[in-house]
Amino acid sequence: MKGAISYAEYRTDDARLTIELIKAARRHGAEALNYMALDRIENDEAEGMRLHCSDKLDGTSYVFDARAVVSAAGPWVDKVRGISEQATSKKLHLTKGVHVVVHKKELPVRSPIYFDTKDGRMIFVIPRDKVCYIGTTDTDYHGDLDNVLCTKEDALYLLDNVNSYFEGISISLANVISSWAGLRPLIKEEGKGPTELSRKDEIFIDSNGLISMAGGKLTGFRMMAKKLVDLLQDKGMVNGLKKCLTRDYQIHADPFGSYEEYQAYVNKLINSFGTLGLNYDTSKYLVDNYGKNAASILSDIDQSNDDFDEALIRKEILFTIRYEASVRPDDFFNRRSGLLYFYPERISKYKDVVIDTFAEYFQWDPKFKDRQTLVMMKLINDSINIV
Ligand SMILES: Cc1cc2nc3c(=O)[nH]c(=O)nc-3n(C[C@H](O)[C@H](O)[C@H](O)COP(=O)(O)OP(=O)(O)OC[C@H]3O[C@@H](n4cnc5c(N)ncnc54)[C@H](O)[C@@H]3O)c2cc1C
Known part of the structure; x- marks a missing residue:
């Protein structure tokens, strides 16, 4: 080998970016x-x-x-x-893309990795705290827009490519701790298949x-x-x-000026709230999700609760209800905190606390609470079971 190059790849939390953007729009009167x-x-x-x-x-x-x-x-x-x-006036060609999540111990990567697949596409492996996610697929989709699921075939395609590419790695479906599937609204072009279609955006x-x-990329x-x-x-x-x-325009109202400032803030929270039970991982999780609002979530915590994580999740939910328009458990799990895919063990432990906190705040009647519990359980099952 004569040499190698590395390039920087950045991870974005699409759900957090979207909610911060909506909050910014509201500050401007939207x-x-x-x-x-x-x-x-x-x-x-x-x-x-x-x-x-x-x-x-x-x-x-x-x-x-x-x-x-x-x-x-x-x-x-x-x-x-x-x-x-x-059909003739349809503008979109929908393709499905799935991601699967595994513990870092199964695939110990330290930074995002991109590689070519056997069929000439590309796949990313992206670390996030104690897990990494692998994606994505790109296949035609004609099913229900409101119920897009990761199938065994989708997951095996990703795992097979990862296992072939990384020496000594052997990940099976049993190692997948969560998964999600989404649809790309690509602009239709006659005769072209999923991977040939442009990701350009268009206005109709x-x-x-x-x-x-439609079309386009989040970036x-x-x-x-x-x-x-x-x-x-x-x-x-x-x-x-x-x-x-x-x-x-700067989206966040009070952003960190540098990575050093962010790190110092994570440590400052541990100094202030470590005695309550806050450790490095949780401090980082809170700051990654809520920025400097993490301090206000922590300062409000119920110190009489012996289970720090439970007391914290209650305050986190109340924060997302009051300031981020969470109205159902799946808003919180999925589109505010990322717990659903990246920290599934916290979901299984605290799902009842989550539903109770929402029910108490919004004073749900028992029937409505039962319906919301079913919605929450379907979401959890879809994220941990591959069909
Ligand atoms: C698998 C996959 C991987 C991707 N990877 C990348 C990537 O690496 N980099 C990148 O930049 N982009 C990526 N993208 C693209 C990116 O996700 C999209 O560009 C982005 O989600 C588009 O955002 P949007 O708000 O336009 O649409 P969406 O996020 O799809 O939101 C559409 C919204 O419209 C709402 N809606 C639908 N019908 C109605 C109605 N009748 N009334 C009111 N609301 C309605 C829906 O509820 C939904 O909230 C990827 C997409 C997929 C699927």
Whole structure:
């Protein structure tokens, strides 16, 4: 060997990035409503567009008037455009991608690794605390958009490639501690298969005025947002719309200035709360998820509870309810804390505490609590069982 190169690959927590972005938008006056589905658009000569929506939690219907409507519904873009029955005018080609998670002791990597698969694709192995996740696949998908699952075939494809690539590594399905599957809303191109399709983003404008954006990558979200804001401005669709600010906009209200500052903060929390039971791993987990808000979660903890982890999870949930619009256990497990995939042992231990904390806060009646428990259990089962 004459030499080698290494390049930096960065890990993003997509759920945290999205929630921090929504919080930033709210600081600037935006209103954000989760679980509010757009069911139908009505065009009214006098009023403009009228949106018929429903709250997916309690079924209440709402009507909103709008001057412009942008749909960023990902894999559901075709459905929102109301063209799901007309195959010829469909814009999307959906492909499924799965990730599987194993303990680092099965695959002891220290930094993200990228390698080529036997069939000429690429796979990443990405470490996160005590686990690493392996992904992803890229296969055509025609199933239920709301129930995308990791199959044995998907998982074995990833494990087979990892086992062939890393010497001395032999990971089986039994070693997989969790998995998830998602859909890429790629832009359809006749005659092209999943891996040949471009990941470019596109904007579609329908005759009823609905603007949809699809394709693209998470890493390109600022450029995609700018394209949309510029379009709305060029077409004069929203009076008084300000110039897009994203280029110089810092998303987090109180970010760390450097990696050293972040590390010092993790240690400072241990100094302040170590006597309560806070160790390095938990301090890092809290700071990774909640930044400097970790201190306010910890300062509020019930010191009379002998089980520090239980007292902590209760406060964590209350923080995500009050400041991050968590309304169901799966919001917390899946889209706020990452516990579902990366710390599944904490889920199995504290799932009853989680459901009770939500039920107490929102004063759920027993029937509603039972329904939410079923939703939570399906999510947990889907993440630990490969079908
Ligand atoms: C397996 C996989 C791996 C990926 N890897 C990478 C990567 O390494 N790097 C990268 O940059 N990108 C990656 N991506 C792409 C990235 O995940 C997407 O670009 C990103 O999720 C798009 O975000 P979005 O908000 O546009 O859509 P989504 O995240 O799909 O969100 C769409 C939202 O619309 C909502 N919705 C649907 N219908 C309605 C309705 N009728 N009313 C109201 N709301 C509705 C849904 O509930 C959902 O919340 C990957 C994607 C997959 C699937």
